[in-house]
Amino acid sequence: MKKLKRVQMMVAITPKVSMALAVIACIFYLIGMKASAYIVIGAIAVLLVIYLILCLTAWRCPHCHQYLPTKNAGKITKCPACNKNIFDEDE
Numbered sequence: 001m002k003k004l005k006r007v008q009m010m011v012a013i014t015p016k017v018s019m020a021l022a023v024i025a026c027i028f029y030l031i032g033m034k035a036s037a038y039i040v041i042g043a044i045a046v047l048l049v050i051y052l053i054l055c056l057t058a059w060r061c062p063h064c065h066q067y068l069p070t071k072n073a074g075k076i077t078k079c080p081a082c083n084k085n086i087f088d089e090d091e
């Protein structure tokens, strides 16, 4: 139960963090700090890989094991497929 909460937080936050980092990378690039820009881009790549792995393995309904939506992931409490509370532990 706690694990899924943590996964939800990661799935909700990672795209926003990636966007923020992308903006930072652009700024670094534009002001000529290309080495810093590449480091930030590398961090984005790592975040996206973690995000994909989470979405494919952990961000699933504990009842019917369907993939859960990634859009507005932070607000989801019910599985759209079986309509059960995803934080409810009893099957």
Ligand SMILES: [Zn+2]
Residues within 6 Å of the ligand: 061, 062, 063, 064, 065, 066, 079, 080, 081, 082, 083, 084
């Ligand atoms: Zn379900």
